[in-house]
Amino acid sequence: MPQTKILLDENEIPSHWYNVVADMPSPPAPPLGPDGKPVGPDALAAIFPEALIEQEVSTERWIPIPEQVREIYRLWRPAPLYRAHRLEEALGTPARIYYKYEGVSPAGSHKPNTAVAQAYYNRQAGIKRLTTETGAGQWGSSLALAGQLFGLEVRVYMVRVSYEQKPFRRSMMHTWGAEVLASPSERTEAGRRILAGDPDSPGSLGIAISEAVQEAASRDDTNYALGSVLNHVLLHQTIIGQEAKRQFEKIGEYPDAIFAPCGGGSNFGGVAFPFLADKAAGREIRLVAVEPTSCPTLTKGHYAYDFGDAIGMTPLLLMYTLGHDFVPPGIHAGGLRYHGDSALVSQLHHEGLVEAVAVPQLATFEAGVRFARSEGILPAPESNHAICAVIEEALRCKESGESRVLFFNLSGHGHFDMAAYDSFFAGELEDFDYPEEAIEESLARLPKVG
Amino acid sequence: MPQTKILLDENEIPSHWYNVVADMPSPPAPPLGPDGKPVGPDALAAIFPEALIEQEVSTERWIPIPEQVREIYRLWRPAPLYRAHRLEEALGTPARIYYKYEGVSPAGSHKPNTAVAQAYYNRQAGIKRLTTETGAGQWGSSLALAGQLFGLEVRVYMVRVSYEQKPFRRSMMHTWGAEVLASPSERTEAGRRILAGDPDSPGSLGIAISEAVQEAASRDDTNYALGSVLNHVLLHQTIIGQEAKRQFEKIGEYPDAIFAPCGGGSNFGGVAFPFLADKAAGREIRLVAVEPTSCPTLTKGHYAYDFGDAIGMTPLLLMYTLGHDFVPPGIHAGGLRYHGDSALVSQLHHEGLVEAVAVPQLATFEAGVRFARSEGILPAPESNHAICAVIEEALRCKESGESRVLFFNLSGHGHFDMAAYDSFFAGELEDFDYPEEAIEESLARLPKVG
Numbered sequence: 043m044p045q046t047k048i049l050l051d052e053n054e055i056p057s058h059w060y061n062v063v064a065d066m067p068s069p070p071a072p073p074l075g076p077d078g079k080p081v082g083p084d085a086l087a088a089i090f091p092e093a094l095i096e097q098e099v100s101t102e103r104w105i106p107i108p109e110q111v112r113e114i115y116r117l118w119r120p121a122p123l124y125r126a127h128r129l130e131e132a133l134g135t136p137a138r139i140y141y142k143y144e145g146v147s148p149a150g151s152h153k154p155n156t157a158v159a160q161a162y163y164n165r166q167a168g169i170k171r172l173t174t175e176t177g178a179g180q181w182g183s184s185l186a187l188a189g190q191l192f193g194l195e196v197r198v199y200m201v202r203v204s205y206e207q208k209p210f211r212r213s214m215m216h217t218w219g220a221e222v223l224a225s226p227s228e229r230t231e232a233g234r235r236i237l238a239g240d241p242d243s244p245g246s247l248g249i250a251i252s253e254a255v256q257e258a259a260s261r262d263d264t265n266y267a268l269g270s271v272l273n274h275v276l277l278h279q280t281i282i283g284q285e286a287k288r289q290f291e292k293i294g295e296y297p298d299a300i301f302a303p304c305g306g307g308s309n310f311g312g313v314a315f316p317f318l319a320d321k322a323a324g325r326e327i328r329l330v331a332v333e334p335t336s337c338p339t340l341t342k343g344h345y346a347y348d349f350g351d352a353i354g355m356t357p358l359l360l361m362y363t364l365g366h367d368f369v370p371p372g373i374h375a376g377g378l379r380y381h382g383d384s385a386l387v388s389q390l391h392h393e394g395l396v397e398a399v400a401v402p403q404l405a406t407f408e409a410g411v412r413f414a415r416s417e418g419i420l421p422a423p424e425s426n427h428a429i430c431a432v433i434e435e436a437l438r439c440k441e442s443g444e445s446r447v448l449f450f451n452l453s454g455h456g457h458f459d460m461a462a463y464d465s466f467f468a469g470e471l472e473d474f475d476y477p478e479e480a481i482e483e484s485l486a487r488l489p490k491v492g
Numbered sequence: 493m494p495q496t497k498i499l500l501d502e503n504e505i506p507s508h509w510y511n512v513v514a515d516m517p518s519p520p521a522p523p524l525g526p527d528g529k530p531v532g533p534d535a536l537a538a539i540f541p542e543a544l545i546e547q548e549v550s551t552e553r554w555i556p557i558p559e560q561v562r563e564i565y566r567l568w569r570p571a572p573l574y575r576a577h578r579l580e581e582a583l584g585t586p587a588r589i590y591y592k593y594e595g596v597s598p599a600g601s602h603k604p605n606t607a608v609a610q611a612y613y614n615r616q617a618g619i620k621r622l623t624t625e626t627g628a629g630q631w632g633s634s635l636a637l638a639g640q641l642f643g644l645e646v647r648v649y650m651v652r653v654s655y656e657q658k659p660f661r662r663s664m665m666h667t668w669g670a671e672v673l674a675s676p677s678e679r680t681e682a683g684r685r686i687l688a689g690d691p692d693s694p695g696s697l698g699i700a701i702s703e704a705v706q707e708a709a710s711r712d713d714t715n716y717a718l719g720s721v722l723n724h725v726l727l728h729q730t731i732i733g734q735e736a737k738r739q740f741e742k743i744g745e746y747p748d749a750i751f752a753p754c755g756g757g758s759n760f761g762g763v764a765f766p767f768l769a770d771k772a773a774g775r776e777i778r779l780v781a782v783e784p785t786s787c788p789t790l791t792k793g794h795y796a797y798d799f800g801d802a803i804g805m806t807p808l809l810l811m812y813t814l815g816h817d818f819v820p821p822g823i824h825a826g827g828l829r830y831h832g833d834s835a836l837v838s839q840l841h842h843e844g845l846v847e848a849v850a851v852p853q854l855a856t857f858e859a860g861v862r863f864a865r866s867e868g869i870l871p872a873p874e875s876n877h878a879i880c881a882v883i884e885e886a887l888r889c890k891e892s893g894e895s896r897v898l899f900f901n902l903s904g905h906g907h908f909d910m911a912a913y914d915s916f917f918a919g920e921l922e923d924f925d926y927p928e929e930a931i932e933e934s935l936a937r938l939p940k941v942g
Contacts, residue, residue, distance in 0.1 A: 046566035047502055052495065116496035117868045128641075146596065148868035150907070190865050191578075213910035216917050217864050414667050415640050418567045418598035457600070457907035460663035467666050 044127055048289040050120035055112050060280040062315040062386060063273070064103035065322040067393055070273070070385060071360035074347055078491050081357040089258045089266040091167035094160065097274040105277060107159075114158045114191055118147045119281070123289035124452075128416040130436070137439040139432060140297070141452040142286050142313065143419065149214070151422065151454030152309055153184035153269055156278035160267045161188035171195040171264040173257045175225065175250030177204055178376035179211025180422075180454065181269030186220030199225035199233075199253045202245035204376070211458050225250040232256050232353075246369065247379070248352020255355060270306025271350060271359075271384050279312025282451060287316055290449075297327060297449035299435060303427040304331035304340065304398065305377045307384025313451040315386075318395060331387065331398045332427040334406075336474040337370035339363060339383045340391050340398035342481065347491045348382055358489060361388040365484025371474035373403050374462035375423040381484070399431055402473045406430045407466040410456070422454035423462050494577055498739040500570035505562050506738075510730040512765040512836060513723070514553035515772040517843055520723070520835060521810035524797055528941050531807040539708045539716040541617035544610065547724040555727060557609075564608045564641055568597045569731070573739035574902075578866040580886070587889035589882060590747065591902040592736050592763065593869065599664070601872065601904030602759055603634035603719055606728035610717045611638035621645040621714040623707045625675065625700030627654055628826030629661025630872075630904065631719030636670030649675035649683075649703045652695035654826070661908050675700040682706050682803075696819065697829070698802020705805060720756025721800060721809075721834050729762025732901060737766055740899075747777060747899035749885060753877040754781035754790065754848065755827045757834030763901040765836075768845060781837065781848045782877040784856075786924040787820035789813060789833045790841050790848035792931065797941045798832055808939060811838040815934025821924035823853050824912035825873035831934070849881055852923045856880045857916040860906070872904035873912050 063070055072080035083095045090098075097105060107115075126139040144152035164172060172194055176182025182198040189196035198220055205212060205224040215222050225245045226233035232252040236243050243249070251268075258266035268275060290296055300317055302310040314329040321327050331340055343362040350356035352367050363382040364370075370379040382388075390396040410426035412433065413419070421429060428450040439446050456463065465471045513520055522530035533545045540548075547555060557565075576589040594602035614622060622644055626632025632648040639646035648670055655662060655674040665672050675695045676683040682702040686693050693699070701718075708716035718725060740746055750767055752760040764779040771777050781790055793812035800806035802817050813832040814820075820829040832838075840846040860876035862883065863869070871879060878900040889896050906913065915921045 045502065046563075049499055049501065051499065052497055113496075148864075148870065187868060191868070209914070210907075210910035213914045213917075214870065217861055217870055217910075217913050219865060411667055414598075415669060418637060418641070420598065420664065420667055457660075460660035460667075463667050464659070464663045467663075 044125065045293065046125055046127060048123040048293055050285060050288060052116045052120065054288060055115050055119050056107065056281055056284040058104040058106050059277045060284055060316050060319065061100055061103055061105055061277055062318055063101050065319050066390065070389060073357035073359050074491060075357060085357065089255060091163045091169060091265060093163040093166065094274045097277055098272060108162055111159050111162050120285045121146050121282070123286055126417055129413060132412065132416040133433065133436050133440065135436040135440040136443060136445040137436040138295070138445065138447045139436060140447070140449045142282055143452045144282065145419065145452065145455035149180070149184040149187050150457060151180050151184065152279060152282060152312060153181050154187055155281055155312065156269065156275045156308065157184040157188035157267070158191065159278045161185070161192040161194055164265050165192040165194055169194065169263060169265045171197065172267050173197045173199065173254040173264060174267045174269070175199045175247060175254045177201050177247050177379070179204060179208055179215070179458065180377055182222070183211055183214045183218070184269070185267055186215040186218040189220060190218040196220040198222045199227065199250040201225055201247060201250050202243065208458065225253050227253060229253070230256045246352060251351045252353050252355055270308040271382070273386055275308045276311035276315065276384055276386055279308045280315050282312040283314060283316030286313065286449065295447055298446040299328035299330060299448055301330045301332055301428045301431045301448070301450040303378060303424040303453060304333045304383065304387065305380045305424065307387035309451060309453045311384055311387055314396070318390070321395060329396045330431060331391070331396060332431040333398060333400050334373055334375060334378050334427065335400040335402045335476055336373050337364065337379050338400040338476070339381065341400045344485055344488065345388060345392050346488050348488055350382060358491060359385045361385050362391065363488070364481045365487055367487060368481055368484035371477060373474065374459060375406070375427060377424040378427065401427055401430045404471055404473045407463070407471060409433050419452065420456045421452060422456045423459050425453045494575065495743065496575055496577060498573040498743055500735060500738060502566045502570065504738060505565050505569050506557065506731055506734040508554040508556050509727045510734055510766050510769065511550055511553055511555055511727055512761070512768055513551050515769050516840065520839060523807035523809050524941060525807060535807065539705060541613045541619060541715060543613040543616065544724050547727055548722060558612055561609050561612050570735045571596050571732070573736055576867055579863060582862065582866040583883065583886050583890065585886040585890040586893060586895040587886040588745070588895065588897045589886060590897070590899045592732055593902045594732065595869065595902065595905035599630070599634040599637050600907060601630050601634065602729060602732060602762060603631050604637055605731055605762070606719065606725045606758065607634040607638035607717070608641065609728045611635070611642040611644055614715050615642045615644055619644065619713060619715045621647065622717050623647045623649065623704040623714060624717045624719070625649045625697060625704045627651050627697050627829070629654060629658055629665070629908065630827055632672070633661055633664045633668070634719070635717055636665040636668040639670060640668040646670040648672045649677065649700040651675055651697060651700050652693065658908065675703050677703060679703070680706045696802060701801045702803055702805055720758040723836055725758045726761035726765065726834055726836055729758045730765050732762040733764060733766030736763065736899070745897055748896040749778035749780060749898055751780045751782055751878045751881045751898070751900040753828060753874040753903060754783045754833065754837065755830045755874065757837035759901060759903045761834055761837055764846065768840070771845060779846045780881060781841070781846060782881040783848060783850050784823055784825060784828050784877065785850040785852045785926055786823050787814070787829055788850040788926070789831065791850045794935055794938065795838065795842050796938050798938055800832060808941060809835045811835050812841065813938070814931045815937055817937060818931055818934035821927060823924065824909060825856070825877060827874040828877065851877055851880045854921055854923045857913070857921060859883050869902065870906045871902060872906045873909050875903045
């Protein structure tokens with residue numbers, strides 16, 4: 043009988059995170075301050091612990107994973123690598139399709155990989171509370187879990203429209219002991235300012251970030267945690283790709299192409315970077331970031347310095363961006379609605395080491411349902427993007443008769459996204475037009491640098 | 493670092509199901525017809541395939557698992573055995589606590605173990621469609637998944653009140669291609685009769701069973717599938733306990749006591765029966781079925797012949813029952829709201845091989861939250877019953893200083909039950925009084941036999 047799952051024992055959880063900076067053709071472009079000058083690590087000290095700031099700027103290839111973090115990882119890691127026998131059969135493709143399933147974490151996605159690490163370092167630094175933002179709730183619930191496991195209080199600013207529409211992610215955060223506030227809130231100056239202008243504001247990720255950062259910056263016992271984009275976040279996620287490499291080794295396979303959804307970039311970076319080390323050493327492998335056509339940062343954005351948040355509180359990062367105040371259409375893959383991209387992923391894309399494709403919403407749900415009906419697992423809308431790109435590639439292999447090894451990150455389950463599937467089955471799901479005008483307008487507002 | 497998960501390779505998926513009938517002190521009491529005479533296997537042929545009827549009455553100790561069923565099991569099995577280090581620490585108990593996590597299946601509970609087997613045998617018998625009932629939706633979604641994997645159409649009669657209150661379980665069934673009807677429906681005579689009397693009927697499990705059975709009995713291409721109670725269902729679930737035994741062997745442990753939620757009995761039987769074989773051979777081990785105080789079949793019911801459904805369509809089974817038309821209070825653990833119990837579990841309880849305890853709703857949610865906050869996983873309300881009993885036992889061990897090995901079945905996750913957690917946190921969850929009068933009344937309506 044063909045093997046379906048390639049498992050690792052928990053003693054095989056990697057001992058180090060992999061830092062792609064060590065293998066990049068050129069050093070990462072520095073973040074800049076409003077004056078156009080590079081921002082030093084100490085500018086971040088008000089909201090991040092020293093250990094994470096060090097990781098943010100480290101050039102070391104290997105960074106040890108603390109024993110206490112690995113202990114928590116054991117609750118669900120190593121995550122299984124699946125061979126998608128039934129999907130291959132359904133497609134009639136000669137391609138061999140594999141996926142890493144990160145939905146086995148208690149929060150249901152890859153996000154706890156970094157949430158646990160961030161909670162640990164903050165706890166070590168004597169921090170008592172963490173603030174963060176969340177849209178659909180994947181990240182907020184992961185940090186709630188991590189905070190609970192390390193005895194930290196967590197306050198989550200949840201975009202108001204999601205707070206009202208996705209009550210069950212909120213319940214999940216409550217169960218893990220976190221406080222959840224609808225954002226904009228009355229608790230912060232940023233929130234009050236927005237509410238003064240628009241008492242019925244539905245909120246946005248940008249506003250929620252501002253609230254969480256503002257609170258963290260104003261309290262000594264409180265730090266801020268971010269779920270993607272930053273270098274240290276991508277670093278923590280490399281545990282995914284590292285495990286996958288060992289799993290492929292075990293069965294004597296190696297992927298020809300890797301696909302992962304790409305919003306802020308931690309999902310893609312986490313699975314792709316450990317393989318990029320091989321690519322940098324000359325191995326042939328395609329690394330494909332999959333983004334929504336309605337928020338096409340890598341495929342249609344500018345490579346330019348821009349703010350990480352919507353209202354311009356963060357340092358400037360050199361990245362692919364649609365403009366920091368671009369508001370993407372309301373697709374269900376909330377985790378992919380980010381105006382920019384990780385600076386590391388952006389630079390690697392700019393240098394041609396990483397590819398990107400964009401896929402429309404309807405096709406992603408068609409792909410997700412096809413997947414669920416052959417493999418069982420119900421994927422998250424974000425994960426459906428990778429599935430969509432893999433199915434297209436597998437069908438190309440069918441045409442050409444090539445038996446390629448395709449690998450994707452099934453970053454999470456869709457148990458809290460069933461309303462999106464309902465819309466799909468009801469025929470109510472839209473393919474948004476490419477928001478060309480809105481992007482042009484927001485790109486015109488890119489900050490001038492230097 | 494202490495081991496957290498004890499895994500098995502997929503080649504270690506058991507090759508046979510274990511039939512407890514072979515080790516019972518006395519043969520199972522036969523089901524009886526309305527005339528008080530034993531019902532032959534052929535009476536079931538209109539709604540079940542031959543292979544399942546054979547399993548229903550088999551006395552063989554080992555029944556081989558078909559290769560195609562084991563292939564599907566590989567999608568999530570073997571399920572991990574966890575050592576609850578963090579829960580032990582939180583309780584300060586010297587007890588060693590283990591749990592088998594069945595929430596790793598795509599449907600999120602142990603139910604697919606039998607759904608897949610039932611779909612397989614029906615497919616083998618040339619059946620094209622399956623009907624079933626579902627309350628909260630755990631069973632319906634498991635059969636939807638299994639039907640999809642074997643190319644069978646599935647129609648689920650879902651209790652109307654759940655159909656309206658739990659739309660996301662319904663979405664899950666749609667995603668796997670099943671048709672879901674609110675019951676009572678206009679499709680069956682049983683449904684139409686109920687609607688004629690009460691057009692706004694909220695439905696009940698009893699009515700939904702009648703509809704599903706009626707449709708299956710009336711169509712040659714259609715059979716019926718049940719998610720618990722029957723011998724063949726418990727048989728399929730013994731894969732849980734068998735895997736657990738191997739996992740305990742691997743680490744040189746053996747449980748002193750096993751706890752599982754008990755509604756119809758397949759969860760409890762599945763985990764406990766393989767250990768009962770050892771108990772029958774003289775080994776000391778406690779097997780504890782945990783039920784809700786509001787539906788206390790084993791702890792307060794009569795051991796008597798009664799109908800399996802609410803309106804008296806099934807043969808009579810000798811079991812602990814509260815009366816076939818007893819309607820339990822609306823606790824959130826929908827899977828435990830059954831008036832009776834598996835005949836096998838009932839007989840073993842009657843013969844003193846199996847214990848039972850009842851726990852109140854509020855305590856089960858307190859236990860579930862405690863569990864989630866130390867172990868991460870968010871448990872289903874049904875599973876919270878086992879957790880509650882285990883925590884009580886672990887605290888007794890703390891008092892007595894005994895280092896017992898406690899083992900329970902974490903039968904499913906609570907991702908589709910977050911509204912129940914919301915009620916708990918809002919202080920709106922009730923402990924229902926023991927419904928003594930209602931039980932007395934329904935017991936007075938037990939059918940006269942012989």
